[in-house]
Amino acid sequence: VTDLRAPALATTDLRVSRTDPAPTVVESPPPRRRPRLSVGHVVSGIALAVLAIVFLYPMAWLVLASLKPRPEVFDQALVGSEVRWSNYTDVLSAVPIGLWVINSVIVGVAAALAVTVSSALVAYAFARFDFPGKRVLWVLVLGTMLLPGAVTLVPTYLEWKAVGLVDTQVPLWAGNLFGSAFYVFLLRQFFRTLPRDVFEAARVDGASHWRTFRSIAVPLAWPALVLTFVLELRASWTDLVRPLVFLQNPDLFTLPRGLKAVLDQYGQGGEAEWQLVLAASVIATVPMVVVFLLAQRQFTEGVSTTGGK
Amino acid sequence: VSVDAPDRPALSAEQAAPQQRRAVLARRDRRAAYLFVSPWLVGLLLLTGGPIVASLVLSFTDYDLLSSAQFVGTENYQAIVQDDRALTAMRNTLLLTALHVPVAVLLALGLALLLARATRRTAGVYRTLFYLPSVTPPVAIGVLFLLVLNGQVGLVNRALALVGIDGPEWTTDPAWIVPGLVVMSLWSVGTTTVILYAALLDVPRQLLEAAAVDGAGAWARTRYVTIPMISGALFFSVIVVTIGDLQSFTEAYTMYFGTSSAGGADSALLFVIYLFQQGFQYLHMGYASALAWILFLVIAAITAVQAIVGSRFVHYEGDR
Numbered sequence: 001v002t003d004l005r006a007p008a009l010a011t012t013d014l015r016v017s018r019t020d021p022a023p024t025v026v027e028s029p030p031p032r033r034r035p036r037l038s039v040g041h042v043v044s045g046i047a048l049a050v051l052a053i054v055f056l057y058p059m060a061w062l063v064l065a066s067l068k069p070r071p072e073v074f075d076q077a078l079v080g081s082e083v084r085w086s087n088y089t090d091v092l093s094a095v096p097i098g099l100w101v102i103n104s105v106i107v108g109v110a111a112a113l114a115v116t117v118s119s120a121l122v123a124y125a126f127a128r129f130d131f132p133g134k135r136v137l138w139v140l141v142l143g144t145m146l147l148p149g150a151v152t153l154v155p156t157y158l159e160w161k162a163v164g165l166v167d168t169q170v171p172l173w174a175g176n177l178f179g180s181a182f183y184v185f186l187l188r189q190f191f192r193t194l195p196r197d198v199f200e201a202a203r204v205d206g207a208s209h210w211r212t213f214r215s216i217a218v219p220l221a222w223p224a225l226v227l228t229f230v231l232e233l234r235a236s237w238t239d240l241v242r243p244l245v246f247l248q249n250p251d252l253f254t255l256p257r258g259l260k261a262v263l264d265q266y267g268q269g270g271e272a273e274w275q276l277v278l279a280a281s282v283i284a285t286v287p288m289v290v291v292f293l294l295a296q297r298q299f300t301e302g303v304s305t306t307g308g309k
Numbered sequence: 310v311s312v313d314a315p316d317r318p319a320l321s322a323e324q325a326a327p328q329q330r331r332a333v334l335a336r337r338d339r340r341a342a343y344l345f346v347s348p349w350l351v352g353l354l355l356l357t358g359g360p361i362v363a364s365l366v367l368s369f370t371d372y373d374l375l376s377s378a379q380f381v382g383t384e385n386y387q388a389i390v391q392d393d394r395a396l397t398a399m400r401n402t403l404l405l406t407a408l409h410v411p412v413a414v415l416l417a418l419g420l421a422l423l424l425a426r427a428t429r430r431t432a433g434v435y436r437t438l439f440y441l442p443s444v445t446p447p448v449a450i451g452v453l454f455l456l457v458l459n460g461q462v463g464l465v466n467r468a469l470a471l472v473g474i475d476g477p478e479w480t481t482d483p484a485w486i487v488p489g490l491v492v493m494s495l496w497s498v499g500t501t502t503v504i505l506y507a508a509l510l511d512v513p514r515q516l517l518e519a520a521a522v523d524g525a526g527a528w529a530r531t532r533y534v535t536i537p538m539i540s541g542a543l544f545f546s547v548i549v550v551t552i553g554d555l556q557s558f559t560e561a562y563t564m565y566f567g568t569s570s571a572g573g574a575d576s577a578l579l580f581v582i583y584l585f586q587q588g589f590q591y592l593h594m595g596y597a598s599a600l601a602w603i604l605f606l607v608i609a610a611i612t613a614v615q616a617i618v619g620s621r622f623v624h625y626e627g628d629r
Contacts, residue, residue: 040527044426051420052438058496059441061464062453074462122349129342137346137353144357148556148608150581150601154367154588155360161374178352209341238446240559245589256448256559263452264567274456281449292444296437 062285066278073274087279091262097280099251100258101287103169104237107254111173111236112229118179120225123187124213128199145181149241157245171246172254173236183228190224191217227298230291237288255284368599373592385599395600397575398583399607401487405579406554406611409491414546417501422531424502425509436506440499451563454493455480465492480564483576490561490577494554501546508542509535537624544619548612555608556581580604 065073066087068080091097125131126138160171194217202212218225236254243257250261262280266273343350353359368385372378389395420439424432442450457464458479466476479489512535520530536543558581565577566586584604588597 041426044423045431048423048427048431048435051423052435055439055442055496055499058453058457058464059445061457062449065456074456074459076467118348118352121345125342125345125349129338129345131339131342131346134342137349140353140358141349144353147357147361148552148601148605150556150584151364151598151605152357152360153584154594154598154601155363156356157589158363158594159355159360175352175356177348178356179349181357184349209338209345213345234444238444238448240446240448240563241585244585256446259446259448259452260563260567263448263455263563267452267455277452281452285445285449288444288446289441292441293437296440 062278063282066275066282068275070273070275073278084275087275088283091276091279091283094276095258095262095265095280096251096253097255097258097262097283100253100255101283103252104254104287107169107172108233108236111176112232114173115176115180115183115232116225116228118177119183119228120187120218120221121213122179123184123191124217126184126188127191128217141181141184145185153241153245160246166246167248167252169247169252169254172239172242176232180232183232187221187224187228190221194220223298226295230295230298233291234288259284364598364601367595368602370595372594374594375592378595381595385596386603388596389599389603394575394578394583395580395603398578398580399603401576401578402555402557402580404487405490405494405557406551408488409494409554410547410550412491413495413498413501413550414543416495417498417505417546418543420498420502421505421509422535424506432506436499436503439502442496443499445497447559448563450493450496451560454489454496454560455564458489458492486565486576490557493560494557501550504546505539505542508539512538540623544615544623547619548615551611551615552608555604555611558582558585 061078064078064080067083067085068075068087069082069084072080126134126141156171156175157166160166165171165174198216198220199212202216207215238256239254240256240260243254244260247253247257250258253261259277259280263277267277367378369380369382370378371381371384424435427435445453456462458466460466460476460478460481463476463479465479469476477485477488479485479492516534516538517530520534525533557579561577561579562582562585566582580600581604584597584600587593587600
């Protein structure tokens with residue numbers, strides 16, 4: 001067997017391919033355009049625009065205020081008397097925020113990669129195999145999805161402490177090596193939509209289970225894997241709880257933990273330097289917004305199919 | 310949710326093979342299955358199942374990391390019932406949830422209905438805009454709303470002043486701190502909006518058109534066709550938002566607690582914040598575990614009630 005995918009793709013009726021959007025999203029045909037605009041449509045159009053401005057205003061204020069000189073941060077004016085890029089260089093020299101960005105990227109990518117690979121393997125087992133104990137294990141997968149994170153927080157901390165990894169970044173991502181119930185559920189649903197014939201054809205051709213997984217399941221499930229990666233990247237990027245529990249050394253902080261430290265240091269009392277806090281907030285926010293805009297299809301469709309996280 | 314998955318690959322070509330060979334293959338299949346599922350088995354032992362049992366055991370002990378754990382029976386649970394801060398934290402959390410869930414779901418429904426009236430392309434742009442706050446780190450949201458809600462200079466009170474309302478001191482008046490948290494949480498309503506908008510797109514147009522032909526106005530169509538058709542998604546949203554609210558931590562912690570704010574204002578004390586303080590600031594690991602189980606029971610009870618009430622109102626397409 002040299003190339004499993006080509007003949008399989010040619011001979012089977014594939015409902016899903018790498019370029020298709022997630023097939024779990026059932027979209028009705030686009031509504032027919034009305035020939036004329038009713039009053040109701042004009043009103044709802046205006047309402048949407050007004051609400052969008054209300055939603056975006058705080059974000060815009062954050063970015064613009066982060067560029068104001070210190071005494072003007074709380075002015076009525078949306079834009080300051082001058083654009084102070086130095087707020088950003090000041091915060092870069094006041095705290096190791098460049099390091100926090102790097103930490104966040106490393107931890108985020110490790111967490112997302114680990115959870116995507118491990119959850120895909122586990123989901124594949126539940127989707128394509130029958131084995132003793134499968135039913136019980138599947139109920140346990142669903143059960144752990146409903147459990148509040150607070151219940152396992154203390155014992156998990158004690159475990160990482162026992163192996164001497166508290167105050168390292170390992171606990172922030174290594175747990176993801178063992179799959180996560182939510183993504184196992186998501187990917188299992190996806191694997192089950194893939195046509196069975198392809199897998200059977202591969203098996204008949206003598207491909208190993210591993211090879212079938214890697215050369216057929218993974219390419220076909222690519223959109224769902226990207227969704228998993230992106231959702232977990234966001235979860236890791238925005239998480240405060242784990243860094244708060246596991247990290248003491250400021251050099252190891254991720255951005256949310258670092259931003260909390262900046263707020264505690266520069267957001268207090270009369271000595272406050274809010275322009276620095278705001279600049280740090282923008283630095284913590286912008287990278288994820290960019291990722292979101294690049295991958296927004298995965299984000300919003302993922303949310304509508306899975307209910308977010 | 311279906312839990313059965315009996316779609317084992319039928320190896321039709323192998324079926325003619327001798328029985329012995331099939332047995333070998335079945336064993337290989339099983340071994341492969343366990344290999345694929347093995348990360349989850351390890352995780353179950355170390356990260357979910359094991360810790361759940363450990364947490365339950367710890368909740369009946371007194372453990373401070375320094376000396377070994379002492380079994381104390383139900384003392385932790387008895388103490389929680391008399392712990393003023395635990396009760397305050399629970400009260401604040403329930404108030405936050407009770408105020409936030411209905412407003413958030415109704416606001417999301419309103420936004421989704423507006424999106425559904427726009428063309429697909431326009432709706433796509435607005436959907437992105439409304440979802441932006443949901444990719445903002447909660448710590449940054451906390452920082453931002455500490456200023457947005459500020460009584461003197463905050464955007465909220467400035468906007469209220471435009472219509473002649475003298476807004477409250479959202480961040481310092483104890484009576485207004487939880488309502489302030491609710492206002493802040495409404496900013497992240499985009500996730501629910503996206504879910505409900507997706508549900509709205511699935512409402513069959515023929516139904517709405519038939520209702521229109523029968524003389525139903527826009528309001529009647531929404532109330533008697535659209536809402537029942539998306540009641541499953543609405544119900545799901547109510548449950549997800551409720552569970553999320555009962556566990557909220559990050560924004561309120563960012564705004565009112567931390568190293569320099571000396572314990573923080575108890576009017577912002579949420580249950581998970583109190584759990585965090587007990588466990589990781591005072592190192593009362595047993596007590597924190599008991600708090601976690603109380604929280605779990607409260608969440609389970611509220612979700613169960615919602616499920617029972619919900620099942621009376623939710624219309625499932627398959628039932629017809």
